[in-house]
Ligand SMILES: NC(=O)C1=CN([C@@H]2O[C@H](COP(=O)(O)OP(=O)(O)OC[C@H]3O[C@@H](n4cnc5c(N)ncnc54)[C@H](OP(=O)(O)O)[C@@H]3O)[C@@H](O)[C@H]2O)C=CC1
Ligand SMILES: N[C@@H](CC=O)C(=O)O
C-alpha cells in the first residue's frame with residue numbers, strides 16, 4: 001500500500017522531513033509505504049539540500065491540499081496565513097493533517113479541530129511542542145488515565161540558550177541575544193521567542209491536552225526575558241536558584257480553574273528543570289497516580305523536529321492501513337468546553353524582589369512592616385551591595401497571593417527610603 005504525502009514547506013523542518021522520508025532503511029518498515037507526492041514552496045529558484053524530481057516541487061500549495069491523490073498534508077510553512085487556510089482547505093478535502101505550527105494551533109485549534117472532527121480526519125501536532133520530544137502523544141495516550149495537576153516546561157530553546165549563557169558566562173541579555181542570532185538559534189525578529197509568545201502558544205496546547213478542555217490564548221499570562229538582568233542572575237545564584245523561562249499550566253487546588261502563565265522564574269538549583277541548559281527543552285508533568293514524569297530533549301532543529309513530524313505521518317498511515325473509517329479516540333481531539341483560567345492576582349506563588357534604597361538605618365524594618373500589613377511573609381532578606389550610591393536589598397517571599405504582594409509593593413514604592421524596584425520575579 002502506498003500513502004501519498006503532500007508537504008507544504010521545504011525550510012528547516014520540511015527539509016529534515018524529506019531527508020527522513022527518503023532514508024527509510026533501518027527505520028520502521030511502514031516508512032517504505034510513504035511517497036513524497038508533492039512539496040510546496042514559495043520560491044523555485046532557491047537551492048535545496050534535498051534532491052527531488054522537478055514535477056514534485058511546486059509553488060501551487062492550493063493544488064496540493066485539494067489534490068484527490070493526496071492522503072496526508074504536512075504543513076511546515078509556519079506563521080498564521082496561509083497556513084491556517086491551507087490546513088482548513090486540506091481538511092475540507094478530507095486530508096489528514098500533520099503540522100509543526102504551534103502559532104496556528106494555539107490560535108485556531110478550535111476551528112481546526114471542529115472542522116477535522118466533522119470531516120473525520122486527524123490533525124497531528126507532535127512537532128509543535130518540544131520539537132522532537134514526544135510529549136503530545138504521551139499526554140494524549142500514555143498519560144491519559146491520569147488526573148494531571150501541573151505541566152511545567154522549558155519549551156523555548158532560544159530563551160533557554162540566552163539564560164544559560166547569562167548564567168554561565170555572566171553576560172548581559174543583549175550580548176547573548178546577538179550571539180544566539182549569529183548562531184541561528186534566535187530568529188532575525190526574536191520577539192516571539194524573547195517575549196514569551198512562542199512558549200505561551202506551546203503551554204496553551206499542552207494545557208488543553210493535559211486538562212481536557214480548550215484554552216483561550218489570551219488567558220495565558222505572558223512575560224518574556226528582556227528585563228532579566230545580570231544582577232538578578234548573580235543574586236539568584238547566590239540564593240541557590242537559576243532563572244528559567246517557565247511555561248506553567250496548573251490546576252488550582254480545590255478548584256476546577258487553571259493557572260496559565262509564562263514568565264522568568266527563579267528555580268531552586270536542585271529542581272529537575274534547573275539543569276536543563278542551552279537550547280534543550282524539558283516538560284515536567286505531574287499527575288495522579290503517576291507522580292512526576294519529565295520529558296527532555298531537543299526542542300528544535302531539522303532532524304529532531306522531523307522525527308516528530310514523520311512519526312505523526314506514520315501514526316496516520318498505520319490507521320489508514322487498517323482500512324477502518326472509524327475515528328481512533330486516542331488520536332482525535334474530543335474537547336468541546338473551554339477551561340477557566342484564574343486571574344493572575346489570585347495566583348499563589350513566591351516572589352523575588354530587588355530594591356534600591358537609601359542606605360539609612362531602619363529601611364529593612366520599614367519594608368518588613370509594609371509586607372506584614374499585606375500578609376507577605378519573607379523567606380530571606382539580603383543586603384549585599386551598594387549600587388549607584390544606593391543600598392541594594394533582595395527579598396524572597398514565602399507563598400503569597402499575587403494580588404496581596406502587588407498591594408504591598410504599591411505602598412512600598414511610596415516610602416521615602418525606596419528609590420526603585422528594578423526587579424520582580426516569581427519563584428518556583
Ligand atoms: N525550526 C525549528 O527547529 C522548528 C520549527 N517548528 C515549526 O515548524 C514550522 C516550519 O518552521 P521552519 O522549517 O523553521 O521554517 P522555515 O522558514 O525554515 O521554512 C518555511 C518553508 O515554508 C515555505 N513557505 C513559507 N511561506 C510560504 C508561502 N506563503 N507559500 C509557499 N511556501 C511558503 C518556505 O518556502 P521557500 O523555501 O521557498 O522560502 C520554506 O520552505 C513552523 O511552524 C515552526 O514554528 C517547530 C519546531 C522546531
Ligand atoms: N523558536 C523556537 C523553535 C521551536 O519551536 C525555540 O527557540 O524553541
Ligand code: NA
Nearest residue numbers: 126129131133
Ligand atoms: Na514534540
